[in-house]
Amino acid sequence: MQPNVIMILIDDLGWMDLSCQGSSFYETPNIDKLCAEGMAFDQAYAACPVCSPSRASILTGKYPARLKVTDWIDHENYHPCRGKLIDAPYVKELPLSEFSLAKAFQEAGYQTWHVGKWHLGKAAAYPQFHGFDVNRGGSWWGHPKKGYFSPYHMENLSDGPEGEYLTDRISSEAISLIQQRDRQRPFFLNLWHYAVHTPLQAKAEDIAYFEAKAKRMGLDQQEPFEIGEAFPIMQKKNQRVTRRIIQSDPVYAAMIKALDDGVGRLMEILKAEALDENTIVIFTSDNGGLATAEHSPTCNFPLSEGKGWMFEGAVREPLFFRWPGKIAAGSVSHALATSPDFYPTLLELCGLPLRPEQHKDGMSLAPVLLHSETELDRGPIFWHYPHYGNQGGTPGSSLRCGKWKYIEFYEDQSVRLFDLEQDLSEAHNAAAEHPDLVSQFHILLHNWLDEVDAEYPKENPNAEQDMA
Known part of the structure; x- marks a missing residue:
């Protein structure tokens, strides 16, 4: 039988938010084990610094700019943001014209299940219209609007017992689908957690544990924030960017623990159901950690900034692939990887026909995963965030x-140029020292922007008035 596939996508998880990535405060033994049993990519990227575009990119194999899904999908009139510029227009659903990764699996006879956050449009664009046989918890919501504790009042997910924790419930839904599967057919499980997106809520006993740990480490005695510049948009012009400079929030740590517990339960059920060796598990995030606003719960250092920015902290992500006997345990790849790559990679790993007209922006990582090739013969990878x-x-x-x-x-x-081998924190702008590279990269970038027919922000004629 062809291999099963489980894609675990965490919401807003930063590159440094796992103990295997270097965090000394957060604890993720189960995710660390998953990483150790497969291949870790240390230069993996989300296709966008915010969620919906990266999710659309994963399912289509296309860059967000090509899809015109370039910002988080807003159905409540927050957009367009206005500052010196006015946000570019964008598409607010995953287009039904796209032949999604789930459709490719469905056509190949796979059972296709979506569990958790969707955030790719309203009802007409829900998972069931993009190739998923089952949708548990996917809706237009970008976060749990009624909180992480039941009753959730959520579409496509019944309320649990009062006080049930959503992250636990999402894990349980995934496990129940595996247990109740058609055993004659492989499955594709799209496990997209709502955590660790705000609101910051976790189980009391886990919060207490990390409060005690913060005290033991002396973190409770350190000022976690630096107050920075005013926000550059009219909607938040009276607020200031608040950068977290240490990882020390007990609630956020407890939210990560719940995710890790769920991963542990999932891996146990794979072993119990004798699925372990024939299941590909992918673990990653849709954008970087929330580090500069909305309670600034995490710190991405040594990466710069976080979610919603153009810097590394917004887009560099943990990425692990596990497939016992096929992908070398304990291996690390330095190859560049980005969200559109998942589509062709999974097709190739599962022995399914490639669809180059669909996943035209992705490159299969299979040679790296299966043969430990150190390099992919690829050109640049791109981002366009006109918001x-x-x-x-x-x-x-x-x-x-x-x-x-x-x-x-x-x-x-203005332009920035960073040598990430020498300057991972993007502290030194080397543009003036390398005008030849600036010219070369400008041409490469704008040729790509022209190719995808990119949308751009416009000058705001009322900028002074709006920002006064």
Whole structure:
């Protein structure tokens, strides 16, 4: 039988939010074990610094700019943000014209299940219209609007017993589908957690544990925040960017613990159901950790900034692939990887026909995963975020090419160039030292933007009035 596939996508998990990634405060023994039993990518990226575009990219194999799904999908009139510029327009659903990854699996005879957050449009664009046989918990919501404790009042997920914790429930739903599966057919489980997105809520006993740990480590005696500049948008002009500089929030740590507990339960059921060796498990996140606004619950250091920005903290992600006997345990890849790559990678790993007209922006990682090839013969990877992040970032586009990261910002047409091998924190702008590279990358970036027919922000004629 073809292998089963489980894609575990965490919401807003930062690159440093796991103990196997270097966190000394958060505890993730089960995720660490998953990482140790497979291949970790240390230069993996989400396709966007916010959630919905990355999710659309995973399911289509296309960059968000090509899909025109370039910002988190807003059905409550927060957009367009206005500052010196006005946000670019964007599509607010995963287009039904796309032949999704789930449809490819469904066509190949797989059982296809979506569990958890969707956030890719209203009812007509829900998972069941994109190739999923089952949808448990997926709706237009981008976060649990009624909180993480039942009653959830959530579409496509019944309320549990009062006080049931949503992260636990999402894990249980995934496990029940595996236990009740058709044993004659493989499955694709799209396990997209709502955690660790706000609101910051966790189980009392877990919070207490991390409060005690923070005290033991002396973290409760350290000031966790630096207050920065005013936000660059009219909607938040009276607020200031608040950067977290240490990981010390007990509630956030407890939310991560619940995720880790769920991963542990899931891996146990794979062994109990004799599925362990024939199941590919992928673990990653849709964008970087929330570090500069909305309670700023985590710190992405040594990466710069976080969710909603154009810097590494917004897009560099943990990425692990586990497939016992096929992917070497304890291996690490330095190959560049990005969200559109999942579509062709999973098709190739499962022996299914590739669909190059669909996943045209993705490159299969199978040679790296199966044969430990150190490099992929790929060009740059790209980002286009023509929006203000509500965490403080401003509109821009960027690329990663070899060791170089190149960014153009649209408010002032400024550029940044960083040597990530020497300057992971993006502290030194090397643009003036390498005008030849700036020119080369500008051409590469704009050729790509033209190819995907990118949308751009526009000048705000009322900027002074709006920001007064």
